[in-house]
Amino acid sequence: MYQFTNDCLIGVTEIDKEHEHLFALINQAYALLTDKDADLRLTAQTLLAQLKEYANTHFAHEEAYMKEIGDPELKSQQQEHADFIAYMDTINIGYLDNTRVKPALESLLEYLSRWLFRHIIGSDTLIGKFESPFAFTSKYHTGIEMVDTEHKRLFEIIKDANDVIHAELLHDKYDEIVRIIEDLKEYTEIHFRDEEAYMEEIAYAGLAEQKAAHTAFIDKLASINLDDLDDNQQEYLEDLIEFLLNWLTMHILHMDKKISV
Numbered sequence: 001m002y003q004f005t006n007d008c009l010i011g012v013t014e015i016d017k018e019h020e021h022l023f024a025l026i027n028q029a030y031a032l033l034t035d036k037d038a039d040l041r042l043t044a045q046t047l048l049a050q051l052k053e054y055a056n057t058h059f060a061h062e063e064a065y066m067k068e069i070g071d072p073e074l075k076s077q078q079q080e081h082a083d084f085i086a087y088m089d090t091i092n093i094g095y096l097d098n099t100r101v102k103p104a105l106e107s108l109l110e111y112l113s114r115w116l117f118r119h120i121i122g123s124d125t126l127i128g129k130f131e132s133p134f135a136f137t138s139k140y141h142t143g144i145e146m147v148d149t150e151h152k153r154l155f156e157i158i159k160d161a162n163d164v165i166h167a168e169l170l171h172d173k174y175d176e177i178v179r180i181i182e183d184l185k186e187y188t189e190i191h192f193r194d195e196e197a198y199m200e201e202i203a204y205a206g207l208a209e210q211k212a213a214h215t216a217f218i219d220k221l222a223s224i225n226l227d228d229l230d231d232n233q234q235e236y237l238e239d240l241i242e243f244l245l246n247w248l249t250m251h252i253l254h255m256d257k258k259i260s261v
């Protein structure tokens with residue numbers, strides 16, 4: 001029997017609840033081992049099928065959450081989850097006779113519960129600990145749907161640029177970078193127009209200050225010159241990404257979030 005103890009908590013309510021339920025399903029199967037009246041094979045098969053289905057659903061939720069927060073461990077988690085499901089696919093106790101079902105189930109449950117416990121402690125408790133700086137997380141939400149959607153897109157464009165800069169195998173990064181920076185300039189102008197129109201509509205008192213900040217950023221974007229990048233191009237581009245991300249996050253946290261309050 002495995003207990004879901006506090007050291008298994010990762011701090012995300014939804015995921016914690018699902019982990020607890022996985023343990024409950026395993027313990028339910030354990031209980032069969034001491035139940036004299038149970039039709040062991042049939043009940044165990046049903047329970048294992050339930051466990052697999054629930055594990056699948058849970059893994060999908062967990063991976064979606066990790067994707068949303070841009071957790072860099074996503075790939076290795078996906079692999080571990082896939083291994084677990086692949087293992088469950090190989091389980092077949094249907095052909096065993098009654099005397100062999102019990103020991104088979106016992107060792108199977110031992111394996112599954114140990115795997116789950118190790119996985120939660122070793123991998124799941126790290127979820128959210130290494131948040132990507134490019135993730136558009138809830139702390140950036142203004143609560144204004146249009147603004148949030150557009151900010152998310154700006155984060156994505158900056159992340160795309162960063163990915164290209166750090167792509168080892170991409171030979172002709174230059175054209176790609178120029179294209180992304182053009183996208184960024186274009187989309188930033190669209191976003192500022194939309195945001196300012198919204199502020200005008202609600203007669204927001206901080207509109208003038210917002211317009212000044214937006215104009216300064218547009219000027220800065222216009223001054224980016226990628227024509228004469230030389231040997232230092234990597235460093236220049238890395239600095240540029242840092243500046244863009246920094247400006248965007250600071251502007252959202254310190255100015256845009258005030259629009260909705």
Ligand SMILES: [Fe+2]
Binds near residue numbers: 081123
């Ligand atoms: Fe996991």
Ligand SMILES: [Fe+2]
Binds near residue numbers: 147151195252256
């Ligand atoms: Fe904004």
Ligand SMILES: [Fe+2]
Binds near residue numbers: 251255
């Ligand atoms: Fe703004």
